[in-house]
Amino acid sequence: MSERHHLERQGEGGLYETLSRSNLVTTKGWYAAAGVLFALTAAAVGVFLYMMATGLGVTGLSRPVMWGTMIILFVFWIGLSHSGTLISAILRITQAGWRAPVLRGAEAMTVFALMVGGLFPLMHLGRNWRFYYMIPYPNERMLWPNFRSPLLWDMVAISTYLTGSILFLYFGMIPDLAAARDHATGWRKKLYTFLAAGFRGSHSEWRRYHVASTLFAVLIIPVAVSVHSIVSWDFAMAMVPGWHSTIFAPYFVAGAIYSGIAGVITVMAFLRRVFRLEHFLTVRHFDNLGKLLLTMTLIWGYFYFSEFLTTWYSRLPEDWELISSYGTHYLPLFLVMLTCNFLIPLPALCLSKVRRSIPAMFAVSLVVNVGMFAERALIVVPSLARRNDPSVWLGYFPTWVEISYIVGSVSMFALLYVLFSKLLPVMAISDIKEHLFRTTDRSIGAATVPSVAQEEEGEGE
Amino acid sequence: MLDRRDFLKLGGATAFAALFGGCDRIPKKIIPFVIPPENTALGESLWYASACRQCPAGCGIVVRVSEGRAKKIEGNPLHPVNRGKLCARGQAGLQALYHPERIGRPLKLSGPRGSGKFAETSWEEALSILLTGLKKLQAAAPASLLMLTEPMRGHRNLVAARFMRAFGSPHRIAWDPFGQDALLAANEAVFGIRDVPEYDIANARYLLSFSGDFLETGISPVHYGRAYGQMRQSRPTVRGKFVHFGPRLSMTAANADVFLPIAPGSEGAAALGIAHVMVREKLTPSAAAAASLWAAGLSRMTPEAVGKATGLLPSDIEAVAHEFAGNAPGIAMAGDGAAGCTNGTYNLAGAALLNALAGNVGRQGGISFPNRLAAFSRFGADAALLLPPPESGFASVRDSVEKMRKGTYRMALLSGSTNPAFSLPAPLKFGEALLSVPQVVSFASFLDETASLSDLVLPVPTFLEEWGDDIAPAGHAGDALSMLQPVVDPFRDTRQMPDILIAAARELGGAVAAALPWAGFRECLEKSYAGMGVNLEAARRDGGVFPGKTPAPRTAPKAQRPSLPVAAEAEFEGDPARYPLFLHVYPSIAHSDGRGANLSWLQELPDPVTTAVWRNWVEVNPKTAETLGLADGDGVVVASPFGSMEAFVVVHPATAPGVVALPLGQGHTRYGTNAANRGGNPFSLLPVKADRGSGAPARQSTRVSLAKAKLAGSLVRTVNVEGQWKYENIL
């Protein structure tokens, strides 16, 4: 059943109810899910407190592998966060007609992935309680942080991106919050009234909203690109064989978008199923996202190949030690990465059958992110484990502490999503509505014709 | 609008707090500065001179003392043995002083003998136990008193020897697993002088070493280490060449320009092969004049024959002979690996013969025999007690074990760090025999395997809290006298063994009291040196008396006409079919025979060659490992006909095939948490065999087998096994 017919059968209130189902109905399943996720997250937090109290010795880190799972997770989640805002912004700017149901989920994903990912650089500090030394605040020692350090760029970039993404998410939500305010009662009414910030849906408000959201979308793209470039520079600026590479910035951005799109697909498939949004998130959306993912598979593969080829061909001794370790110590990880990131998704996504099958897309998206995790691990660990001085070479394997962070980060991300779905409009109601109205069938005389309405460009204030 | 802005601010702040809020904590302590602030004055510290007793080399030390605590040991720049330098073991002496497991009060056995259960007691009670025992013995059978110590020197030895003599017991034994018996016997045979030579390595142009690990263990590693550095790079136009023969690439061998692996126990043959070429081709005047040697059998030691016996290429033997003869002055020396075979004296005599043939005796850059006792002539017969020859006492120990079993001894006084219950071959069953002695009193700082077997343990101070004197066995012209003084107040309630003996003598009265007529050991030293005209204050300030004028060295009567060592082949226990591999044991650089194993700094000092820490290993040639199906890091059981132990395999690319090497030092069952239960004790694999020429313990005298085994834990090495081949990467 198409959206169009769906709208015909429902009034405006019905549409709201369908799309806000997650807010309105609290099932036992929700409680169970939230409970389990909360427990897992709390456990990981407990493990972190334990690590903070005893020392980083509880991890598998060593000399020379001073960075490990926590940094892998950091890069992974920051990468995943690129789904959202970036996709949403690009789709908004390009006015992709099918974008509406994807937007909110993707934007929220960005915020939550950033929240999760942003924790890890702080968690991995030897003295977490002194993290504020990195913040440029006036102090009695007249000391500023070192602006030459990529870590500082990193902190600035990520906090900017987090702020921007939260604003972007919130801004896009305002009309929906207004709608929610109009329908809700009790404490929700108060909450939405506050959050909706007096949005009434007047013509001028809508106009400003549109201008601002376009502006936002344009502005957030460079931030998103820069964030992952800077994350890559944490590595590329260091003189570590395997890290020190000029291609790292675009390669990381591409990888981030790749894993981000896969993440969006995963989340969409999940939301569709859980909140019964089959009417809004249709096969068409998955098909389109699948095409995007296919593009990114190719781009990622190209970058990886070109990075690998130069190192392999030039055979600089230090680099060669690293590359050759991919064939020995890190062969399993390397194979996982290659299979999950390239060998499976490439042929699978070429098939429209796969792209149009939601379970298949769900599976492919998961596989891609497993591969991306392996890729991050392969970037962080082997380069350190095979440093310039071969006498200190050492292996690395995460301890239970670090494994609990992997579990905890996934559950924290899911928990944030679950809470979000309960509290705030999880679907971009106004965008969907707008899209539906513009594509509604209208009766002209005896005939029913699909109408497409579009605001004219450059309309006056 | 304002509301919304405020909200956004608030939202941002909340998110930030959510991220970071959990981390805020007030630090419990102030993290100090590496560079202190300008107004912080560094405290003044004092440096006291003394001498090191971490090994028998007797280096001079200066100890930094700050606020009554010893902080750092450094070499005494004035001391001729080490000239300001010090080895890892010497540095670690501080850890013995402040060791958490040091015995702080006298201990009385509180369980069955050997259980290691002791209860603290007072000095009064402990001394009364000791005295009661001694008095009873003095009345009944004074000859049934045994005193078994480490080799002692200076007045410490004088007091102990006089005590035993006056008490009426001949059973005074000093046990040193690394005694120089074979060297003494070899020099007696070749040169007619039973002494340890001085090797002037610093001025040598050519250095030949036959399993002589003089840079790591041996008689004076710091002295020779320093000299080695000078030999290499201190002369503007000369760089001494160093060639090493031996079954294992030790740390010393690794420093050689040429390392030539040979079969275990064939060092003497290799040396005689070189001698053969020197005499045959009349390469030096001394060699040309050695026709008698040729006739006596040197003619049979052709490079080909020697090559067969040693595994060397005849051309290598020829080349080394020519180089050695052509690069005078040179030195040939042999060490523990060669001396520890059943033909040890032969091996060492071979090296000594080379020195004689090359005309190296008595010349700069060669070897000489200092007149060590010249400075102590006023002591008469007692002079020899101040510097006893560095013998192992192995024969006496074996004899004493027999006597313990027979019940000859009623009481035993044990002292020192050589720990016979640990460092004697297990088949001797020293510990078992000691338990049959009715009363055993130990003078010890730590409860090692030997002290644990006693009834009474009297805590003695570490060398940093002791009065004393010392004469180093090597590294000086024979007249350098070291002074020991307590650099800190005794940290525990301890008494020096000589003090206890002097006090006991006073109580015993009679001849014993007359033999030790002092109020205490300090007075003994002071009276004795005052009699010699030594300014004790200056001597203590400088760490000893180091006269500038050296006494003339002794002449070696036979140096011009040396005699040919009696050929002897090394014997190995064990059926070659069942035990196919030769066992080569060597003292570990950190722990020696095991005395350093209780110090964590030494446990954590990576072994130079294998870089292993905290545990035992067995070095296996890669080919041997391959045939046995062993890989680096595998656990194995090393079995000899006398015992077996567990160890981890280190594939050592430069160990001779068919030889496995085990470091001594680990494998303690007692001796504190750092030492106990770290692999097996290689002494447990050894037979009770001696060098035929000298009676020194023959440690390199058994074959072993390796069997793969699953062991708990793993061997920790600080170098990566794969990366260790990639030196080029760091250039």
Next chain:
Amino acid sequence: MKHKWAMVIDMDRCTGCGACVVACVAENNTPTAGEEEAGKGRLMQWLRVSRFWKKEGEDTRAIFVPTPCMHCEKAPCEIVCPVYATYHDEDDQVNAMVYNRCIGTRYCANNCPYSVRVFNWWNHQWEKPLDEQLNPDLSVRSRGVMEKCTYCIQRIRRGKETALKEGRKIRDGEVVPACAQTCPPGAILFGDLLDPDSAVSRMVKDPRLFKLMEHLGTEPKTAYLKKQKGPGR
């Protein structure tokens, strides 16, 4: 008074004995890691003697490389620290660590090609009374901070103070780190490169001189003299 401290390690003298390692541990309050931690690559020693094998088979040789901090003039560790916990000391031209500034990002250790930096994974304890030995001139580092060879900065400072008190310049050889002080074969030489007459200034002109990973452009101040071969020069 400016100085440019430098170290020259003569590999033809170095025997690999490890005296320097223990001297460093004793001087710099370096904790013992213990067997388990050592197995995880967490030895705390500031100076390691790496042993490499050269060539396989008959001609195998061991080569010992004592590796302290290189005190690079273009130190890669300094620029990456976000909080200036490691910086270039202007007076002494050494690469200094400020422990109380360090937050433990461990970026410096990652960016050090010589892997000489060690991290305090735990709060190390000195079992009493071993703590009586601790050098009062420098601190015991707490959990979560990075540490490394300082060229025994406390000794440099003491030497400078003494010289200042006596109103003179520091004499060559007056200030030596613990490793150089104890090294039996005298393989480690330390001194001031700004003093043209110092032994180090002479040694850095030796044709045998090389530096580790020179191609990386870190300009290490710890240099090495190549091992020579054969008799004579």
